[in-house]
Amino acid sequence: MAVIALLSDWIKSQKIKGPQMKDAPTFYRSLEEALDLRRADHSMFTNHKSAWKLGTSIDFCSNDMLSLGTSGEIRRTFLDELTANPNFAMYSGGSRLMDGNYDYIEGVEAEIAAFHGAETALIVGSGYEANTAIYGAVPRPGDAIVYDELVHASTHDGMTHSLAQCRIQFRHNDVDALRDAISSVLDSQPMIVDGSRSILISVESVYSMDGDICPLLEMLEVAKEMCPLGNAVFIVDEAHATGILGPKGAGLVSQLGVEKDIAIRLHTCGKALASTGGNSNLSSGIAAILGSATVRSVIMNFARYVIYTTAPSFPTVAGIRAAYSMMITGNTQKYQDNLQHVVRHFFKSIESNKHWSKASEMGILSIPVIEDWAERDFNAHIVPLKTRQRYNWWLVFHLQLASISAFPIDYPTVPRGQSRIRLMFHAANTEEQVETLASAICSWAAEMIEIEEGAEGAKKMPKAAHQVYALMAANA
Known part of the structure; x- marks a missing residue:
């Protein structure tokens, strides 16, 4: 599965290397120790190919907002x-x-x-x-x-x-x-x-x-x-x-x-x-x-x-x-219009999900730009999706395993304590894809509501995080 392979490569890239380089030249050891500061937070940048480019995932991360690139x-x-x-x-x-x-x-x-x-x-x-x-x-x-x-x-x-x-x-x-x-x-x-x-x-x-x-x-x-x-x-x-x-x-x-x-x-x-x-x-x-x-x-x-x-x-x-x-010549207007439609459809879909209100009230999910979206003439294609900082990667894992390409934005790109998932919408996204995204986010939130409420028999970690951490252990 392409997503598992992607996550596996990412896991390998986050392994601390400094302690294994005691006998390495000072120059290289110092550089790896600097990178270890990023690895410790799972925030080291690496080259990767998104699963959506392989056709195995839905693109909610790229900058091709009008889909002029993907459409040809x-x-x-x-x-x-x-x-x-x-x-x-x-x-x-x-x-x-x-x-x-x-x-x-x-x-x-x-x-x-x-x-x-x-x-x-x-x-x-x-x-x-x-x-x-x-x-x-x-x-x-x-x-x-x-x-x-x-x-x-x-x-x-x-x-x-x-x-x-x-x-x-x-x-x-x-x-x-x-x-x-x-x-x-x-x-x-x-x-x-x-x-x-x-x-x-x-x-x-x-x-x-x-x-x-x-x-x-x-x-x-x-x-x-x-x-x-x-x-x-x-x-x-x-x-x-x-x-x-x-x-x-x-x-x-x-x-x-x-x-x-x-x-x-x-x-x-x-x-x-x-x-x-x-x-x-x-x-x-x-x-x-x-x-x-x-x-x-x-x-x-x-x-x-x-x-x-x-x-x-x-x-x-x-x-x-x-x-x-x-x-x-006005040839991009239809893409401009459809982009607005899919963003609005996402807001409508997630707000109508039965888990949204409770997850929002509990602070498990937050979308700052969703307020008054229906009254605005323009809604941006960039939608920050926030959760508790310690949950951010858990939500990323869930979306990736649901075949949704969306990535976290961490420090230093945003201030410390302001990590989020940046959802990027595109003119070529369909209503069905947007509904899939909203459903996946809220299904994860439902797991987190159970965990936070401490229901009898509830797990301490959502399913996707269990899978990824097991993969990490296997690659340790």
Whole structure:
């Protein structure tokens, strides 16, 4: 069974190795001891092939949210793009500032900018690299960065290279906390008060681990109120909104019609658009930075990544154009709509399960974004599924053995004590698959209710965990 083989490989990868390396060279022993800290929490990252790719499990984990990859839609459009440009080069020839610029990439950037209602777009190698470029190049000495506490790891890495020494975080999606953070900056930075320096406010439209939406309109109002000179500007990471939210998938900013109020936007192509890039949480595939001509010039002159990296080649950019052409023509709208349908069907299915209410009341199951789902116009494709921290892996084992591909998100990707299973829904998921997922979650919860209530004859551990721990013992 593919799932058993996957779990067996994972179990082997989590074995502590340091104690067996007493006679090994110090260099390698030290590295294994560092990895042992991850293994001790069953949180060491390893390469694996998800069972859904083998056709033996249902995909509730990948980033192919519009199912353009699995359906073959993006491949067909990409091949059409190559056919229309038969003399394309396989290489770009250098960085964008040297020999790596060419007409095709400039044309695609212009199309992307027009689609999103931006002045310019700059294609870069990945969403991660885009954020490091933005925050490493744009803030000037004396500027301040105010950021949501849950912004992506790439934003944090970019800020470490920033010239802005004043950086203040605020509570996630909390408008009052943003107000307090801006007030703190104004109290300590007279050059921002007099308008000679700026506050850069960093948020995401859809948050990758929590699946909730930024209250952007309210935040814009606060910024305008507190900085009437107009020197509080927003940087919005739309990585998980691209293709999913807004008119034809143009994103939250376009949905709200505030394109002119946002200084910089980041859109990635390796998630919903499936054009390039992988499913890793730390890599977002090829990306486009949207902003003014001035912002583009600053990034090209001061972002070391852009200056010293070879430009994307024609085949890579053709993949982006294929994805954007599908959005521009409205060909992705049906996938956008169906994705909303399956997410809503999941919420309906799990809430109607006879075990949901009790499991929720007891704290055994929690889905923070399920509240008021029926009243919302938009429900994100990312649904965090939480349980007691000590149960998280037990629920993972149960889902895996039920032929459902869903994986835990642990520290350091999320804060300690905030582990969860991140469910990712796709346009190609069916109602039956969604019902299977809801049923599997609640059947596990029913086991846990019995265990916690201490019913006579009840086991101390759910069935799936028994199976996996027995497998661990056999591989010890």
